[in-house]
Structures are given as C-alpha cells and as structure tokens.
Amino acid sequence: MTVQHTEPSGPLIPKPALTLPALRRAVATVAPSRLPEFFDDMQKAFVRAGDEGSVTPIRMFYRHWGVIVEIDRHPQIARRLRTAERAMDSEHAAVREQAIREAGEIVRAAHREIEGGRPT
Structure with missing residues (x-):
C-alpha cells in the first residue's frame, strides 16, 4: 500500500x-x-x-x-513560476516567449493581490 x-x-x-x-x-x-x-x-x-x-x-x-x-x-503558483523561470533558458524562442508571458502574469497577479485586487 x-x-x-x-x-x-x-x-x-x-x-x-x-x-x-x-x-x-x-x-x-x-x-x-x-x-x-x-x-x-x-x-x-x-x-x-x-x-x-x-x-x-x-x-x-x-x-x-x-x-x-x-x-x-500558493505552492502550485510558485511551482508554475519556477517552471517558467527555468524555461526562459530554453534554446527555443517560442518556449522562452511563453515562459516570459507566464512569469509576467504570475508576478502581475501577485502585485494586484497585495494591492487589494486593484488592476495594475
């Protein structure tokens, strides 16, 4: 078991x-x-x-x-950010671009949350 x-x-x-x-x-x-x-x-x-x-x-x-x-x-969000940060080192431009977008979205959402949910 x-x-x-x-x-x-x-x-x-x-x-x-x-x-x-x-x-x-x-x-x-x-x-x-x-x-x-x-x-x-x-x-x-x-x-x-x-x-x-x-x-x-x-x-x-x-x-x-x-x-x-x-x-x-938020462990799941932290994991997503770490994955995106690692992907920024990819040799493939499309993978790097997606990783930058993902990391940016996560960080912007965290900024909004600490500001009380106001849009940044």
Whole structure:
C-alpha cells in the first residue's frame, strides 16, 4: 500500500500584512531558505531610506517581499513560476516567449493581490 501525499489546494498561510514582523514570519514559513536574502534586503532598504531621507525604499522592500510571499504561499503558483523561470533558458524562442508571458502574469497577479485586487 502506498501513501499519496496531497498538496493543499489553497494558500499555506493567510496573506500577511505588509509589515516587517508579518513578512518575516511569512518568509520563515513559506520560503525559509530566503531569510538571509530577506534580512539583507531589509538592511539595504533601511540604509537607503536613511541616506535619502525617504520611506520609499522601505515601502518598496515591503512590496517586493509581499509579492514573493504572495507567490510562495500558493505552492502550485510558485511551482508554475519556477517552471517558467527555468524555461526562459530554453534554446527555443517560442518556449522562452511563453515562459516570459507566464512569469509576467504570475508576478502581475501577485502585485494586484497585495494591492487589494486593484488592476495594475
């Protein structure tokens, strides 16, 4: 008898708020291998914000990681994106073009979702 592992069809976690604590917890759950990148990006954003005297780099950091979490909290969507990213290296132009379209659609949808469903 074999055991089949079924993947949940919905998100792994609820959509987090675009705050540092919520995004840190979300990344730790859905993409723990990316935590060093998250902390590096956070440091750069805060330094840049201080240098520029602007909160814009911090807002961009939150948005960037919000999109990453939005994709990775849906395993099927994350898998589609990774497949598209690999296909961008194809030697066939049509395959690369389709992969670019697929990846673009996934990322744009994630942006819309973190913006509350507004069209971008």
